[in-house]
Amino acid sequence: MSRSGQSHILAIGGGSFRPSARYGFVEASGLLRYGLDLTGQDRPRLGLLATATGDDAEWLLKMYGAFREWDVELSHLTVFPMPNVEDPREWILSQDMIYVSGGSVANLAALWRLHGLDEAFEEAWHAGVVLSGQSAGALCWHVGGNTDSFGPALRPWSDGLALLPYSCGVHYDSDPQRRELLHASVASGELPDGYAADEGVGLHYVGTEFIQAVSVRQGACAYRVEHDGADGVKEFRIEPRLLTS
Numbered sequence: 001m002s003r004s005g006q007s008h009i010l011a012i013g014g015g016s017f018r019p020s021a022r023y024g025f026v027e028a029s030g031l032l033r034y035g036l037d038l039t040g041q042d043r044p045r046l047g048l049l050a051t052a053t054g055d056d057a058e059w060l061l062k063m064y065g066a067f068r069e070w071d072v073e074l075s076h077l078t079v080f081p082m083p084n085v086e087d088p089r090e091w092i093l094s095q096d097m098i099y100v101s102g103g104s105v106a107n108l109a110a111l112w113r114l115h116g117l118d119e120a121f122e123e124a125w126h127a128g129v130v131l132s133g134q135s136a137g138a139l140c141w142h143v144g145g146n147t148d149s150f151g152p153a154l155r156p157w158s159d160g161l162a163l164l165p166y167s168c169g170v171h172y173d174s175d176p177q178r179r180e181l182l183h184a185s186v187a188s189g190e191l192p193d194g195y196a197a198d199e200g201v202g203l204h205y206v207g208t209e210f211i212q213a214v215s216v217r218q219g220a221c222a223y224r225v226e227h228d229g230a231d232g233v234k235e236f237r238i239e240p241r242l243l244t245s
Contacts, residue, residue: 008130009163009205010035011138013170013197015216016099017066028066030216030243031202032099035132036072038204039096047095048076051111052103052136055080059101079111089120097130100137106149108136109159118161125163135170138203142168143192146181154178156185164208169196172223183233186225196223201240213240 010031017026036044046067050059055078064074077091078084085091092098098121100108112118125131131141139145144158145168154177160168169182178196185191195203195210200217203210213222222238 007125007207008038009141010132011203012134013201015200016134026066034214038130041096043071044096046072046074047098050101052101052108079115092120092124095129100133102135104149105136105139105147138170139168142166154181156190167191167194172196173198186227186233193226213238214243215240216243
């Protein structure tokens with residue numbers, strides 16, 4: 001498979017998809033186009049995962065519909081009630097890009113480890129498969145962040161795949177609890193320094209290095225959150241590159 005030779009992760013705070021007036025459905029936003037362009041393929045193979053939603057069939061149907069006019073080769077991987085492909089590792093490695101939905105990141109991580117998908121994703125990342133996702137699908141590649149996986153009240157969570165040695169904040173401007181809890185978790189040392197993204201913003205990493213933020217929303221931002229060496233944190237605003245579509 002021809003790949004860029006680099007390891008990319010695109011972690012999206014929210015806004016991977018948008019309502020479509022034409023279809024009364026959803027369509028993929030420019031954030032997904034940006035991720036697909038990283039593959040370097042004219043017709044990339046895009047693998048969808050909805051583990052965080054319990055492999056919800058309606059979600060998968062919406063995602064297939066969202067790419068109806070895109071030149072991509074779609075397939076998906078489920079683990080309920082059993083894997084839908086004979087060799088999940090081979091399926092993961094055969095994709096050019098992986099997209100992981102939101103939902104319960106704690107359940108996602110447990111099931112991936114149970115099926116050995118955590119190791120397969122790390123192998124694929126090193127092989128040049130672009131890893132991406134929104135919300136839970138963004139948190140999972142990091143050390144952790146905060147989540148409502150355990151109930152309506154957000155809780156810190158630090159059991160991610162840790163391909164990226166950072167904490168991650170998602171839905172940063174739409175849920176005010178998330179900024180407050182991420183700051184408290186980094187200040188206490190429960191989570192490492194990290195990055196956060198507003199709705200409509202993606203965090204792009206090459207290897208483990210943060211390269212840039214991209215956005216489909218004017219005025220939306222990304223952030224760097226660091227322990228201040230005392231009892232608090234410092235937050236730095238990162239202006240994203242605004243995507244045209």
